[in-house]
Amino acid sequence: MASTTSSQRLETAAAQAPAIELRGINKHFGAVHANKDIDLVVKRGTVHGIVGENGAGKSTLMSILYGFYSADSGEILVDGQRHDITDSRHALALGIGMVHQHFMLVENFSVLENVVLGAEDSPLLGKTLSKAREQMKALARDYGLEVNPDALIEDLSVGQQQRVEILKALYRGAEILILDEPTGVLTPAEADHLFRILKTLRDEGKTIILITHKLREIMAITDEVSVMRQGAMVATMTTSETSPAELAEAMVGRRVLLQVEKGSAKPAEVRLEVKNLVVADDFGIPRVKSVSFSVRAGEIVGIAGVSGNGQSELLEAITGMRNIREGAIFLNGKPLALTGDDAAADARAAGIAHVPEDRHRMGLVTGFQEWENAILGYQDKYGSGPALDIGGAKAAAREHIGKFDIRPPDTELKTANFSGGNQQKIVLAREMERDPDVLVIGQPTRGVDIGAIEFIHNEIIRMRDAGKAVLLVSVELDEVRSLSDRIIVMFDGHIVGEADPATADEGELGLLMAGVTHDGKAATVGTTPDVKTVTERRLMEMNPQQISDKDAEP
Amino acid sequence: MQYYTDLILILDSTVRLAVPLLLACLAGLYSERAGIVDIGLEGKLLGSAFGAATVAAVTGSAWLGLLAGIGVALCFSAVHGLASINLKGNQTISGVALNFLAAGLTTFLGQAWFQRGGMTPQLGNDQRFTPITLPFANELADVPIIGGLYSELISGHNILTYFAFIAVPLTAFVLFSTRFGLRLRAVGENPKALDTAGMSVTRLRYQALIITAILVGIGGTYLSVAQSSGFNNNMSAGRGYIALAALIFAKWRPWPALLVCLLFGFLDALQFRLQGIDFPVIGQVPVQAIQVLPYLLTIILLAGFIGRAVAPKAAGIPYTKER
Numbered sequence: 001m002a003s004t005t006s007s008q009r010l011e012t013a014a015a016q017a018p019a020i021e022l023r024g025i026n027k028h029f030g031a032v033h034a035n036k037d038i039d040l041v042v043k044r045g046t047v048h049g050i051v052g053e054n055g056a057g058k059s060t061l062m063s064i065l066y067g068f069y070s071a072d073s074g075e076i077l078v079d080g081q082r083h084d085i086t087d088s089r090h091a092l093a094l095g096i097g098m099v100h101q102h103f104m105l106v107e108n109f110s111v112l113e114n115v116v117l118g119a120e121d122s123p124l125l126g127k128t129l130s131k132a133r134e135q136m137k138a139l140a141r142d143y144g145l146e147v148n149p150d151a152l153i154e155d156l157s158v159g160q161q162q163r164v165e166i167l168k169a170l171y172r173g174a175e176i177l178i179l180d181e182p183t184g185v186l187t188p189a190e191a192d193h194l195f196r197i198l199k200t201l202r203d204e205g206k207t208i209i210l211i212t213h214k215l216r217e218i219m220a221i222t223d224e225v226s227v228m229r230q231g232a233m234v235a236t237m238t239t240s241e242t243s244p245a246e247l248a249e250a251m252v253g254r255r256v257l258l259q260v261e262k263g264s265a266k267p268a269e270v271r272l273e274v275k276n277l278v279v280a281d282d283f284g285i286p287r288v289k290s291v292s293f294s295v296r297a298g299e300i301v302g303i304a305g306v307s308g309n310g311q312s313e314l315l316e317a318i319t320g321m322r323n324i325r326e327g328a329i330f331l332n333g334k335p336l337a338l339t340g341d342d343a344a345a346d347a348r349a350a351g352i353a354h355v356p357e358d359r360h361r362m363g364l365v366t367g368f369q370e371w372e373n374a375i376l377g378y379q380d381k382y383g384s385g386p387a388l389d390i391g392g393a394k395a396a397a398r399e400h401i402g403k404f405d406i407r408p409p410d411t412e413l414k415t416a417n418f419s420g421g422n423q424q425k426i427v428l429a430r431e432m433e434r435d436p437d438v439l440v441i442g443q444p445t446r447g448v449d450i451g452a453i454e455f456i457h458n459e460i461i462r463m464r465d466a467g468k469a470v471l472l473v474s475v476e477l478d479e480v481r482s483l484s485d486r487i488i489v490m491f492d493g494h495i496v497g498e499a500d501p502a503t504a505d506e507g508e509l510g511l512l513m514a515g516v517t518h519d520g521k522a523a524t525v526g527t528t529p530d531v532k533t534v535t536e537r538r539l540m541e542m543n544p545q546q547i548s549d550k551d552a553e554p
Numbered sequence: 555m556q557y558y559t560d561l562i563l564i565l566d567s568t569v570r571l572a573v574p575l576l577l578a579c580l581a582g583l584y585s586e587r588a589g590i591v592d593i594g595l596e597g598k599l600l601g602s603a604f605g606a607a608t609v610a611a612v613t614g615s616a617w618l619g620l621l622a623g624i625g626v627a628l629c630f631s632a633v634h635g636l637a638s639i640n641l642k643g644n645q646t647i648s649g650v651a652l653n654f655l656a657a658g659l660t661t662f663l664g665q666a667w668f669q670r671g672g673m674t675p676q677l678g679n680d681q682r683f684t685p686i687t688l689p690f691a692n693e694l695a696d697v698p699i700i701g702g703l704y705s706e707l708i709s710g711h712n713i714l715t716y717f718a719f720i721a722v723p724l725t726a727f728v729l730f731s732t733r734f735g736l737r738l739r740a741v742g743e744n745p746k747a748l749d750t751a752g753m754s755v756t757r758l759r760y761q762a763l764i765i766t767a768i769l770v771g772i773g774g775t776y777l778s779v780a781q782s783s784g785f786n787n788n789m790s791a792g793r794g795y796i797a798l799a800a801l802i803f804a805k806w807r808p809w810p811a812l813l814v815c816l817l818f819g820f821l822d823a824l825q826f827r828l829q830g831i832d833f834p835v836i837g838q839v840p841v842q843a844i845q846v847l848p849y850l851l852t853i854i855l856l857a858g859f860i861g862r863a864v865a866p867k868a869a870g871i872p873y874t875k876e877r
C-alpha cells in the first residue's frame with residue numbers, strides 16, 4: 001500500500017461525505033406546502049431519526065428522497081454527488097431502499113419472489129431465484145434476518161413481513177435504508193427484534209433513516225435526530241444530548257405536559273362488574289382466563305399488559321363483540337346477556353360506549369363521509385322509520401367537530417382523508433357524546449400525534465369527572481399510569497396484580513407485566529407469555545388485524 | 555368398436571368447440587392477471603371475427619384475415635386501455651361498452667359493405683384455415699385404437715387449433731418462469747409493490763392488453779375463418795363470457811384453463827350428439843332439455859366444486875399513484 005490510486009482517493013472522499021444531504025427541498029400539494037426549505041444531513045453509518053407529528057411532512061420528504069415524488073425545488077446529494085432522483089428505480093440504483101409503513105409486498109407470492117421482483121437479472125427466473133436464495137442465506141446470517149424463502153407472504157406475521165421488506169432493500173444493494181413508522185404494526189417483541197436488526201445493520205456500515213413519532217424509539221436507537229414541524233425542519237440534535245421533553249417541545253412548538261394533570265378521583269357506586277370471565281379467541285383458545293374486577297362511577301381503571309395477553313378479547317367481550325364462554329358481566333348490578341349478532345348493539349343500548357382498539361377496522365368506515373361516521377352505531381336515533389334524518393345527523397356531526405376541535409371542520413370530507421388524531425377524535429366524540437354509563441376505550445392514542453394525545457387525555461378525564469366509569473386498555477404504560485386511578489395488570493389472560501398509579505414504580509409494573517408475581521416468584525421470564533404450541537406462538541406474533549383476516553377465510 | 559368411434563368423434567368436436575373458448579380464456583388470463591377485468595372479451599371476439607372474415611373475403615387470404623382479426627382486437631384493447639388504465643375509468647363499464655359497440659358495428663358495417671343482412675360473403679376453402687393432415691395420418695387410420703385416435707383426434711385440425719394448444723404450456727411458462735410473468739402477476743395483485751420497485755404499472759398493463767388482444771384476435775379469426783366460412787351476426791354467442799367463467803373455474807391458471815375449456819367443449823359436443831337419440835325408459839327427450847345440460851352442469855360445477863376462487867387482488871381497480 002505504498003501509493004493510493006486516484007479512484008481510491010475518490011472513494012475516501014466519498015466516505016467522508018454524508019450519505020445523504022438535502023438542500024432547500026420544497027414540495028407543494030395543491031395549496032398545502034408539505035415541505036418548506038428542508039435542509040438535512042445524514043451521516044454515513046448512523047441511525048438518524050426523523051420525528052414529527054402526523055402530517056409534519058416526514059413521509060413526503062422521504063418519498064422525495066426515494067423518488068416516489070419529485071420536489072418542486074431543492075437539491076439531493078447522495079455520497080456528496082448531486083442527483084435528480086426521478087423515480088424509485090433511480091433511488092434504488094443509488095443504494096437507497098425504503099421500507100414503507102404499509103408493506104409493498106405481493107401477498108400470494110413467496111418471500112423469494114417478492115425479494116427479486118423488479119430486480120431480476122435475466123428474462124428467465126430460474127437463475128435469479130437460485131442466486132437470490134443464496135444471497136438471502138448470507139443476509140440472514142449477517143443480520144439476523146431469518147425468513148423462510150419459500151413461505152407465502154400472507155402466512156407470515158407482520159414482523160416477518162417487515163423483515164422481507166428489509167431483505168428486499170438489501171438484496172437491491174441498499175446502503176441507505178429508510179424506515180417509515182416501522183413499529184406501528186409490530187408487537188413489542190417484534191419491535192425489539194427489529195431494533196436488534198437495525199443495530200446490526202448500522203454496525204455493518206449501513207445508514208438508517210428512521211421515521212417515527214414515538215420518542216421512546218428515538219431515544220433507544222438513534223444516533224442523531226431531526227425534528228419536523230408543519231413541513232419545516234426545526235432542529236437536528238445528537239440523541240445523547242437531548243431529552244424526550246426537549247424533542248416533544250420541538251415537535252409541537254410548545255411545552256407539552258406528558259404528565260396528565262388531574263384531580264383526585266371520587267369513586268361512587270359500582271357501574272361495571274366482571275365476574276370469573278373466560279373468553280376464547282377465534283380459534284377456541286382461551287385468552288381471558290377467569291378474570292374478575294369492577295369499575296366504579298367516577299374512576300378510570302387502566303389495564304396494563306404486554307399486548308396479546310388477553311386485553312383485546314376482554315374488551316371485545318365486555319362490548320358484546322365476542323361471546324363469553326364462562327362468567328358474567330354486570331352493568332349497574334344487572335347481568336348483561338351479550339350473545340348473538342346484536343350483542344354489540346345491545347351493549348351500546350345498555351349504556352356501554354366503546355372506542356375500539358383499531359379505529360380503521362372497528363371504529364370507522366373510512367370510505368364514509370365524516371358525518372356518517374359521527375352517527376354510526378347510533379343511526380336509529382336519527383329520523384323515524386326507514387328514513388334517515390340527514391340534516392339532524394349533520395348537525396350532530398358539526399357539534400362534535402366544534403367540541404372536539406376536529407380538523408378540517410368538514411362534515412362531508414371522506415373519513416380516510418382525516419389524520420389519525422382527527423379520526424380518533426371522530427370516534428371519541430361519537431361515543432362520549434352519548435352520555436354512556438360506562439366508557440370502554442382501547443388504545444386511545446395509538447397512531448395519534450402529540451397535540452391530539454393531550455386533548456384526548458383531557459377528554460377522558462372530563463368523562464371521569466362527569467361521573468362515568470372508564471375502562472382503559474393501552475399498550476403504552478406511560479398512558480395507563482398517567483390516566484388511571486387504579487391499574488390492573490394482565491398477563492396470559494389472568495389479572496396478576498393491581499397497583500396504585502401514584503405509588504407504583506415502573507420497574508414493579510414491568511415485572512408484573514412480564515409475569516413475575518408480587519412475592520418475587522417468576523411465573524415466566526421474558527416479555528412474552530408462555531406458549532405451548534406452535535399455533536399459539538403464531539397467534540401471539542400476529543396482531544389482531546391479521547387474526548381477523550384469517551377469520552374471514554372459510 | 556362403435557362406441558369407441560363415437561367417443562373419438564365426440565372428442566374431436568370437443569377440441570373444435572373448445573378452441574375459441576381456450577383462446578379467449580387465455581386472453582382473459584393475461585389481462586386479469588395484470589389487474590384488468592376484461593368483460594369486453596366477447597366484443598373483441600366478435601369484432602375480430604368480423605374483421606378477419608371481411609379481410610379474408612376481400613383479399614382472399616386467410617393470413618391477412620388473421621392479421622385483421624388481431625388488428626381489430628388491438629384497437630378494442632387500445633380503447634379499453636385508454637379508458638381503464640390512463641383515464642382510470644371503470645374497467646367493467648368500458649368493457650361492456652366495447653361489447654355493445656362490437657355487436658352494433660359488425661352488423662352495421664357488414665350490411666353497409668356486403669348487403670347480406672350483416673353476414674360477410676361465403677369464404678372458399680383457399681380463403682380459410684383448413685385442416686392440416688399430419689404425417690402418416692392416412693396410413694395409420696386403419697390401425698385399431700391408435701389409428702383413429704391419431705388420424706381423427708390429433709391430426710386434421712387447422713393451424714389455429716394447434717396454436718391454441720401450444721399457447722397453454724407457453725402461457726404457463728411465461729407466467730411462472732419468466733421475469734415478465736412475475737411482474738405481470740405482481741401488477742394484478744399489488745401494483746404499488748411494482749411502482750415502489752421502480753417499474754411502470756401502465757406499461758405492464760398495456761403489455762398484458764396487447765397479448766390479450768393477440769390471443770382473442772386469433773380466437774375471433776378461428777370462429778369466422780377456420781370453424782365457419784364467413785361471419786354471422788353475433789357469432790361469438792357469449793363465448794367471451796363463458797371464457798371468463800372458465801377463467802374463474804380455472805382459478806386464473808393456464809393448465810386448469812385448458813381442462814375447463816375442454817370440459818365446456820365436451821359438454822357442448824355431447825349436447826349435439828345426444829339430440830334426437832332415444833334413451834332407454836324415458837325415450838325421446840326434447841332438444842331444449844338436452845341443450846340446457848352444459849349450462850346446468852356449469853352451474854353445478856361452479857357452485858359446488860371449485861371451492862373458493864380468489865381473483866387477483868387488484869383486478870378491476872385502476873392504479874392511482876397517491877397515498
